[in-house]
Amino acid sequence: MAIIEVSNVKKSFGNVDVLKNITFTVDKSEVIAVIGPSGSGKSTMLRSLIHLEHVNGGSICVQGDYLVKDGVYANGQGIKQITSKMGMVFQHFNLFPHLTVKENLELAPKYVKKASKEEISQKSRELLEKVGLSAKADVYPARLSGGQKQRVAIARALMMNPDIILFDEPTSALDPELTGEVLQVIKQLAEEHMTMIVVTHEMGFAREVANKIMFIDKGEILESGKPEQLFANPKFDRTRAFINTVL
Amino acid sequence: MSIDYILNITGSMLEGAQMTVLLFLIAIVVAIPLGFVLTLMANSKSKPIAWFASSYIYVMRGTPLLLQLLFICFGLPIIPIIGDYLIMDRFVAACLGFILNYAAYFAEIFRGGLLAIDKGQYEASQVLGLSRWQTTTKVILPQMFRVALPAVSNESITLVKDTALLYAVAVPELLHFAQTAVNRDFTIVPFVIAGVIYLLMTLVLTLLFKWLEKKFKFE
Numbered sequence: 110m111a112i113i114e115v116s117n118v119k120k121s122f123g124n125v126d127v128l129k130n131i132t133f134t135v136d137k138s139e140v141i142a143v144i145g146p147s148g149s150g151k152s153t154m155l156r157s158l159i160h161l162e163h164v165n166g167g168s169i170c171v172q173g174d175y176l177v178k179d180g181v182y183a184n185g186q187g188i189k190q191i192t193s194k195m196g197m198v199f200q201h202f203n204l205f206p207h208l209t210v211k212e213n214l215e216l217a218p219k220y221v222k223k224a225s226k227e228e229i230s231q232k233s234r235e236l237l238e239k240v241g242l243s244a245k246a247d248v249y250p251a252r253l254s255g256g257q258k259q260r261v262a263i264a265r266a267l268m269m270n271p272d273i274i275l276f277d278e279p280t281s282a283l284d285p286e287l288t289g290e291v292l293q294v295i296k297q298l299a300e301e302h303m304t305m306i307v308v309t310h311e312m313g314f315a316r317e318v319a320n321k322i323m324f325i326d327k328g329e330i331l332e333s334g335k336p337e338q339l340f341a342n343p344k345f346d347r348t349r350a351f352i353n354t355v356l
Numbered sequence: 357m358s359i360d361y362i363l364n365i366t367g368s369m370l371e372g373a374q375m376t377v378l379l380f381l382i383a384i385v386v387a388i389p390l391g392f393v394l395t396l397m398a399n400s401k402s403k404p405i406a407w408f409a410s411s412y413i414y415v416m417r418g419t420p421l422l423l424q425l426l427f428i429c430f431g432l433p434i435i436p437i438i439g440d441y442l443i444m445d446r447f448v449a450a451c452l453g454f455i456l457n458y459a460a461y462f463a464e465i466f467r468g469g470l471l472a473i474d475k476g477q478y479e480a481s482q483v484l485g486l487s488r489w490q491t492t493t494k495v496i497l498p499q500m501f502r503v504a505l506p507a508v509s510n511e512s513i514t515l516v517k518d519t520a521l522l523y524a525v526a527v528p529e530l531l532h533f534a535q536t537a538v539n540r541d542f543t544i545v546p547f548v549i550a551g552v553i554y555l556l557m558t559l560v561l562t563l564l565f566k567w568l569e570k571k572f573k574f575e
Contacts, residue, residue: 159483193485203480207498207574216494217484249574269484 112137112273112304113158118167120153127153128164129328135273138302142315142336145325146351151308154325155275158306159195160188171195172272193221196266200278202258204250204265210237211246214265222269229268236264240294256287263294274298276307280314292318312355316340324348365537366549372533373553375447376519379529380557383454383515388508390455391462398467409463416460422521425453429525446527454518461511469504470496502572509565513558530554 113135120128127150135141143151156162158169158176166180176183176191183191205213214233218224237243240260250258259279266274276295280288292314298305299318309315315322316336323333324343332344343349397409416424429449432442444452473496481491522529530550537546 161479161482189485192483195483197479197483199476199480201474201476203474203476205477205480205495205499207502207572217486220490220494221485251575265484 142319196271375529387458390459394463395466469500
């Protein structure tokens with residue numbers, strides 16, 4: 110069953126078309142890896158889903174509710190409600206530097222969900238344990254490695270109980286030896302059947318964890334399919350060329 | 357030159373220093389929040405508000421503080437018809453001048469602080485569902501103040517020294533007492549003592565801001 114339906118989404122910056130007719134669906138518990146050259150529009154596509162970018166046309170429907178239908182957006186409250194079903198993890202973590210790890214996790218639940226203090230603090234403890242950072246609860250982000258920061262960012266997203274998590278190049282800002290710990294956490298979420306869309310350059314990870322690979326080039330989804338098929342037998346030369354350069 | 361003499365004039369100069377400290381406190385306590393409001397206004401989506409704030413900042417930063425003080429103390433009261441209603445106590449007028457002037461400088465400092473905040477902070481707040489107000493108060497402002505702290509510290513020290521401009525509008529303060537003593541006793545000592553008192557005041561400020569910077573290091 111489709112949890113996200115995207116049809117004919119278009120976006121342009123000035124007269125540059127960044128997204129042209131993007132159409133795809135995401136099923137519940139599916140893990141989609143989005144690959145493609147830089148500047149192809151993959152991040153813009155991902156950011157459009159959670160309304161960090163405003164699209165110029167097309168529809169985005171999340172669990173039956175339209176964020177945007179034929180280019181017309183829902184009202185403010187509707188947008189808020191629809192995007193609240195999704196969490197997002199950024200390339201540069203975007204942790205709040207003036208708050209400790211625990212406070213980073215608890216800020217949004219405290220003010221947005223208005224849950225009880227005990228509930229929130231129990232949940233943050235559980236999630237920090239899940240990402241292996243219980244010992245860092247009272248530390249400021251400045252004291253963490255990149256890999257640790259990204260694990261905190263994932264835990265922070267999970268605090269809001271999202272049905273879907275979007276990852277925008279979650280390991281691209283990390284030293285190579287630190288990517289493993291982050292990918293491990295994402296892999297664990299996949300095993301727990303979290304629905305995820307991951308923009309990534311980690312082909313090994315995409316092949317291993319994703320159910321579906323989407324190759325985006327020049328603002329279009331050139332092809333998509335199961336990892337084994339897409340990596341072994343790409344339909345287009347452009348896909349083949351891209352895969353050859355990154356592998 | 358006796359110890360008695362030094363103690364004696366130090367005593368009277370410390371009395372003058374009270375005025376200096378009082379002006380400093382009033383100016384800083386009012387100018388910082390006012391400066392912050394100006395920053396928000398300059399960033400406002402409403403064009404007239406933004407334009408007003410920017411023009412205000414331009415005028416206040418673009419003219420000498422001394423001119424502004426003279427303008428308020430001696431200029432306003434001689435405006436025909438309404439001038440009579442604009443006569444203020446000198447000290448009150450001076451406070452007003454300092455507040456209006458320093459608010460513009462603090463506004464610029466805070467603007468710099470806002471610019472230093474990565475747009476990722478706004479995006480992270482948005483995807484977590486924080487409202488604009490929550491984002492501003494819980495995420496942006498604390499970081500802005502942290503970034504602005506060294507510049508605020510610098511500006512505060514400048515303010516201490518600028519209080520000497522009270523001399524020009526004849527409000528008795530530290531420098532006034534020193535000058536009087538120099539003229540009366542024909543000795544350089546009061547100037548030296550005044551210098552030492554200013555240094556002590558700026559030392560206290562320097563230490564205070566060092567402490568604040570350390571406290572809000574977020575490490």
